Amino acid sequence: MEKAFMLVVVSEEKKVDYVSYFLKDEANYWWESTHALEEEEVITWCRFKKIFLDKYFWRNMQTQMELKFFELKQEGMTVGEYEKKFTELARFVGDYMDTDEKRVKRFQQGLKPWLRSRVAAFELATYAEVVQKAMVIEGESDQNLKEKESEK
Template sequence: MEKAFALVKVDQKTDFASYFMKGKANYWWESRKALKGDDIMTWDRFTKLFLEKYFPRYMKNQMEINFLELKQGNMSVTEYESKFTKLARFVPEQVDAEEKRAKRFQQGLKPWICSGVAIFELTTYMVVVQKAMIIEGKSEMS
């Protein structure tokens, strides 16, 4: 929704987002709105309530654990990077700087790929990913 709001410059975000709710989400919203009465609900409050309902803390905690335990394992570098990116949004403090993101990604690579990447002392995430892909690709050609 935030991407859509940025594109069309929506001012009444809560009304706009709630218009698209269907099924259980719409029933939830209608009951929340009835409890609120005539008071206007801010977008920040709406998103907080929505996330509490549909993305509770225990789920966020589980996603954080999944990220912290993430290793390349049997995945290709491309698959690992995709999963890394997906889970990284749940732990912004772990990847809030380019160098931190690059280091964390590198640590999860297969040891032989990590060793190959480490010698370059890279600090840029995309460069680490690219070098890991090159190293992996070279081994597949051997």
């Protein structure tokens, strides 16, 4: 829904109305009873998200996803696969990844050591630059290995 709200301009006051319209079955029943019990007459979008996530996205699951993110290493993945997993898990750690600088630092930390040292030498400032440079270096390394094998 956040993605849809970026595409279509929806005022903060209307977001809860739009989202609640799309709730079905059990989620709709939950919302009707929760809304009736809420003390605030108008429930803000921020409040709605909190109570919705408390109901459908349990804290232990949030903690597990955070741990997966902080333990994430490239290891047997390509840079592209690692970046995809990194992006998937980064959404669960909010404040930890709220700047490009933090994303760069954490992404580089998870790269394979030989790749991390080469990327770090460039002192790149943006996440996009780090990912791109890591992919280029990895691609060149793979190409060099193939050439050496064909020479043998």
